[in-house]
Amino acid sequence: MALTDQTRAEMREIIARYPKPRSALLPMLHLAQSEEGHVSPEGIAMCAEELGLTKAEVGAVATFYTMYRRRPAGEYHVGICTNTLCAVLGGDEIMASVKEHLGIGHNETTEDGRLSLEHVECNAACDYAPVVMVNWEFYDNQTPATVRDLVDGCRAGTPPPPTRGPSTLCTFKQVSRVLAGFPDGRANEGVQAGPATLVGLELAKERGDRAPAMSTTDKDA
Amino acid sequence: MANPHALIEGVAISSYAIRSSFAVIYVRGEIVHVIRRLQQAVLDAYAAGHLGKDIAGSGFDLDVVVHAGSGAYICGEETALLDSLEGYRGQPRLRPPFPATHGLYASPTVVNNVESIASVPAIVLGGAQWFSSMGTEKSKGFTLYSLSGHVKNPGQYEAPLGITLRQLLDLSGGMREGRTLKFWTPGGSSTPLLTEAHLDVPLDYEGVAAAGSMLGTKALQCFDDTTCVVRAVLRWTEFYAHESCGKCTPCREGTYWMVQILQRLEAGTGTEDDLATLLDTCDNIFGRSFCALGDGATSPIVSGLELFREEFLAHVTGAGCPFDPVASTVFAPAGTSA
Ligand code: SF4
Ligand code: FES
Numbered sequence: 058m059a060l061t062d063q064t065r066a067e068m069r070e071i072i073a074r075y076p077k078p079r080s081a082l083l084p085m086l087h088l089a090q091s092e093e094g095h096v097s098p099e100g101i102a103m104c105a106e107e108l109g110l111t112k113a114e115v116g117a118v119a120t121f122y123t124m125y126r127r128r129p130a131g132e133y134h135v136g137i138c139t140n141t142l143c144a145v146l147g148g149d150e151i152m153a154s155v156k157e158h159l160g161i162g163h164n165e166t167t168e169d170g171r172l173s174l175e176h177v178e179c180n181a182a183c184d185y186a187p188v189v190m191v192n193w194e195f196y197d198n199q200t201p202a203t204v205r206d207l208v209d210g211c212r213a214g215t216p217p218p219p220t221r222g223p224s225t226l227c228t229f230k231q232v233s234r235v236l237a238g239f240p241d242g243r244a245n246e247g248v249q250a251g252p253a254t255l256v257g258l259e260l261a262k263e264r265g266d267r268a269p270a271m272s273t274t275d276k277d278a
Numbered sequence: 279m280a281n282p283h284a285l286i287e288g289v290a291i292s293s294y295a296i297r298s299s300f301a302v303i304y305v306r307g308e309i310v311h312v313i314r315r316l317q318q319a320v321l322d323a324y325a326a327g328h329l330g331k332d333i334a335g336s337g338f339d340l341d342v343v344v345h346a347g348s349g350a351y352i353c354g355e356e357t358a359l360l361d362s363l364e365g366y367r368g369q370p371r372l373r374p375p376f377p378a379t380h381g382l383y384a385s386p387t388v389v390n391n392v393e394s395i396a397s398v399p400a401i402v403l404g405g406a407q408w409f410s411s412m413g414t415e416k417s418k419g420f421t422l423y424s425l426s427g428h429v430k431n432p433g434q435y436e437a438p439l440g441i442t443l444r445q446l447l448d449l450s451g452g453m454r455e456g457r458t459l460k461f462w463t464p465g466g467s468s469t470p471l472l473t474e475a476h477l478d479v480p481l482d483y484e485g486v487a488a489a490g491s492m493l494g495t496k497a498l499q500c501f502d503d504t505t506c507v508v509r510a511v512l513r514w515t516e517f518y519a520h521e522s523c524g525k526c527t528p529c530r531e532g533t534y535w536m537v538q539i540l541q542r543l544e545a546g547t548g549t550e551d552d553l554a555t556l557l558d559t560c561d562n563i564f565g566r567s568f569c570a571l572g573d574g575a576t577s578p579i580v581s582g583l584e585l586f587r588e589e590f591l592a593h594v595t596g597a598g599c600p601f602d603p604v605a606s607t608v609f610a611p612a613g614t615s616a
Contacts, residue, residue, distance in 0.1 A: 272407075
């Protein structure tokens, strides 16, 4: 899909958020990706034109960051955490089983263009290990069997909802638009804080643990 | 715990304290539902008149932008973050000058992690005395300990600084059934590994430093006796090789080569000399790298070899890994042995 005047107008909206235009480059690249599924030469050219940079300058930035894809991603982009903690708790087995199930490897896309696969580094959810991401939404506490169902659901166009976050799974392009700073109004859907996030709080309530009371009189000036 | 308003309030108070009218919450891009909530919270704060022009009639203006990163761990380093935020490759800057004098757009800039900023409202409300009535003599206050790995109840536990891992494990239900703690990180992989011998180390800055490690992020990753330390160290090293920004040679080349060595050790084709080569390479990275990422990359290797040299050697003499990887998974059939 080609970029439109609308994309250009939205790039200018992004630029207006920052004191200096070039600060807008990363979200602009997310926006280009939200239109095309990857950052194409056309996307790079449009960013360069809007910011008064050369294409080489923009390309140098785009290739530094792993979230920008140079080739089209699947509609559902699956990232399996295989950093130490998830790998040890089962991420390696999950990765192996999904590779076999789909017949694709790391950084590859299924022939129907539905699904792409990548192993990812720690996604800051070790307390929910093993963790799998689809389009950067969390699927917590996974097993090889749940992830096989998950990818089958994605290919059939009926993915299960993420464990935390919106009540239905967004596409890669929709998510890229949120990353460009255009909210999709879905912030309050679904599970907000999962059980592991709240476990300490629940325990403290159960035990009656509290921080010392704040005194209203001897407060420091 | 999923409510970002403590952070937004902290941002507003901190900005007011330094008379800044522009603040950015830079958050990694790979966690979209967190970004949605932050965007919404900022919109809500504008709508309620807590952000924007002439806040609460004070004459003070503040704009807050939620800025999604694009997949570069190094942008957690404050100067790399600033370069990234200016629209460049996120690579660390030479310091000095420090961000406090020459930060974003070469203007004075305060860069803090969100946990610090989010604790500001409570401190302002309760006062310094209240805050420092918690914690230890030098490490005051409270913090979030993030317990993960082979524990019964992983998750976030807020506690006064100085609590020990033994206390946290006792409170939270301990290690999973029938297993013992083998090694753990006090603050993620860039902090040297500790073992059972360190269960009573107070988890404050001084206590963990005295035990030869660092408090770091308080990501308490706990591994039990089914875990192969060589495999763990290899994965961490792969992480550093992947996230090395490439600016300086010791880190860029060193992490790459250490991955090669650890891979052959894991596969059973390494030699005893490889262990010396690893330590020698770490020696050339530590203190010679441009930023803390390079130093951090040496932590799991140096501490792993110090604590578990025999296990590394067993991979050489026994032609490969003696562990069953399935036994360490959360879905291991009951009774699987290491
Ligand atoms: S130590 Fe690594 S991450 Fe840091 S500047 Fe050097 S290459 Fe980049
Ligand atoms: S290692 Fe997978 S989320 Fe941390």
